[in-house]
Each structure stands twice: as structure tokens, then as C-alpha cells.
Amino acid sequence: MVALAQGRVFFGVRKNLATAYRVLRVTFPYLFGYRSEYRENTEQYPDRVSARMPEDLPAKVRGILKNDIEKCSGCRYCADVCPVNCIEIETEVGPDRSLSWVSVFDIDHSKCIFCGMCVESCPTGSLIHTKEYEASTEKLDSLVMGFGRGWVTQNMKDAWNREQQAKEAKAEEAAVNELSPISAEIKRRLEGS
Ligand code: SF4
Ligand code: SF4
The missing domain is CATH 1.20.5 (Single alpha-helices involved in coiled-coils or other helix-helix interfaces)
Structure with a gap:
């Protein structure tokens, strides 16, 4: 009976040591950072001294959206593909009857999940992700950004x-x-x- 209990303790200790070894094998290299992939991967935020600036971010980073309304045709592809319906578009007849006048083009960044599907689907390239990510606010309404030309008078x-x-x-x-x-x-x- 005593031998059985000792055996169970032995196997329990061995299992725990094996688990500890596996965990430490992953985390220990980060403690010393002896290779580049084990060096700092996170940053203090906000930190004006060491934090990266928007221009330091990778080219394909998905920041706050921007629409160049001069190039936008009002085709609505972006709004149709958006999984959270955060793009609102209203069009009217403009001076050139073959082109829509985009009166309203609002993006609600409080709903946006920054998936990038709208940008991918835009045929004119007018809709882009900027590298800007600072948008904290106490008023959700201020996250609705409008790019429209305004209603035709x-x-x-x-x-x-x-x-x-x-x-x-x-x-x-x-x-x-x-x-x-x-x-x-x-x-x-x-x-x-
Ligand atoms: S990034 Fe995604 S969620 Fe945001 S507006 Fe575009 S399609 Fe919608
Ligand atoms: S897909 Fe591009 S061109 Fe079409 S409405 Fe959206 S932003 Fe404008």
C-alpha cells in the first residue's frame, strides 16, 4: 500500500517537473533575449519616448480609414462587403450624369473591426487605411468620420x-x-x- 502511494507521488512529481520544463523552455529565452526573436515584442502604451510613431509602422498596417472623395465613384462595393455595416453612403445626380455625386460617405470607426475588406474591394483605390491609430475618445459619435461632398442644393x-x-x-x-x-x-x- 505504501509502495503504491509512493509510486503515485513519484509519477505526480515527474509530471509536474516535465510541465515546468516545457513552460520554462518557452519563457526562459525571453528573460535573456539572446536572439532577436526573443527580444522585446511589446511596448508600453502610451509612451511618448519609446513608442513607435505611425510612420514606423509596416506599410500594410490597417489604421483609421480615409476616402479620397474626388476618386470615389459611389459604387457602394465597400459598404456591401463590410461585415458590420459601418459604412453609410448616399448618392445623387451630379454635374456629370454618368458619375454619382457622393453626398454622404460616413464610416463609423466605433463599429469597424479593421478587417480591410472595404479597401480590398474598392475599384478606384479611393478608400485606404492610414497608419493613424490614435482615436481614443469619450464620445462615440466623434468616431463617425464623414468624407461626403454634402447634399446637392x-x-x-x-x-x-x-x-x-x-x-x-x-x-x-x-x-x-x-x-x-x-x-x-x-x-x-x-x-x-
Ligand atoms: S475595415 Fe472592415 S469593418 Fe471596417 S469599414 Fe472596412 S469592411 Fe467594414
Ligand atoms: S468601393 Fe471605393 S469607389 Fe466604391 S463607394 Fe466605396 S470608396 Fe467609393
Whole structure:
């Protein structure tokens, strides 16, 4: 009976020593840092002295998103692919009828999981991840970042219509000038009658 108890203690100790050995084999090298992969991997944050700056971060780091609205076509691919629905887009007809006017383009960074799928799916390259990561705030609303052009006003519509009419008149005049002198004269007389 005593021998059985001693055997159990022996195997228990041996098992614990083996576990301790396996753990120390992983953690000990970090204590001395004798190879580069065992040196410091973490940083104090925030630490103005030793912390890395955004420009020190790797090129593909996924920081706060930014949209160059001049290049954005309003196609919504980014919003459709976003797994947490944190991109809101509203489009209207703009001065160029073949292109959407992106009135609203809001990204709610309080919901964003920085997966990068929106950036990957953007066909124009207008949406990018910056290297910026400092965004702590007490107000969640301030994490909604807007890049939209704003809603189209009546004044803007009137100005665009005037521009369009001027363009059409110019194109028509160019077409008339391309006609033979006789055809152009006939057209002018018909318009004058
Ligand atoms: S990074 Fe991911 S979660 Fe964030 S807006 Fe893009 S798709 Fe959505
Ligand atoms: S995918 Fe790119 S171009 Fe299309 S709406 Fe989003 S940011 Fe704009």
C-alpha cells in the first residue's frame, strides 16, 4: 500500500517537473533575449519616448480609414462587403450624369473591426487605411468620420444646368462650323426665319 502511494507521488512529481520544463523552455529565452526573436515584442502604451510613431509602422498596417472623395465613384462595393455595416453612403445626380455625386460617405470607426475588406474591394483605390491609430475618445459619435461632398442644393443644380446648356450650345456651334458653307448658311437662315 505504501509502495503504491509512493509510486503515485513519484509519477505526480515527474509530471509536474516535465510541465515546468516545457513552460520554462518557452519563457526562459525571453528573460535573456539572446536572439532577436526573443527580444522585446511589446511596448508600453502610451509612451511618448519609446513608442513607435505611425510612420514606423509596416506599410500594410490597417489604421483609421480615409476616402479620397474626388476618386470615389459611389459604387457602394465597400459598404456591401463590410461585415458590420459601418459604412453609410448616399448618392445623387451630379454635374456629370454618368458619375454619382457622393453626398454622404460616413464610416463609423466605433463599429469597424479593421478587417480591410472595404479597401480590398474598392475599384478606384479611393478608400485606404492610414497608419493613424490614435482615436481614443469619450464620445462615440466623434468616431463617425464623414468624407461626403454634402447634399446637392438648388443653387448647385442651377449652376450645373447652366454649365450643361453652355456646353451643348458650344458643341452645336462646333458642329455647324464643320458643315459646308452652304449648309451652314441654310441652317442659319432656317434658324433666323
Ligand atoms: S475595415 Fe472592415 S469593418 Fe471596417 S469599414 Fe472596412 S469592411 Fe467594414
Ligand atoms: S468601393 Fe471605393 S469607389 Fe466604391 S463607394 Fe466605396 S470608396 Fe467609393
